[in-house]
Amino acid sequence: MVIKGQTAYVQAGAGIVYDSDPESEYQETLNKAKSLLEVSKK
Structure with missing residues (x-):
């Protein structure tokens, strides 16, 4: 996860x-x- 200002960027994938x-x-x-986004809100 990368957070820049008030924007969070996440990457997720599957096999x-x-x-x-x-x-x-x-x-x-x-x-x-x-x-990931739910955790970042806390």
């Missing part, structure tokens, strides 16, 4: 393998980013 479900992987990245 894509042969039988990955694209929607599940996308949701995983959103959940990871959301967790």
Whole structure:
């Protein structure tokens, strides 16, 4: 996470393998980013 002024930048990803479900992987990245942003609000 990088914080510049009042803006926080986060990067999250997931491991894509042969039988990955694209929607599940996308949701995983959103959940990871959301967790980082929630912690930064405290």
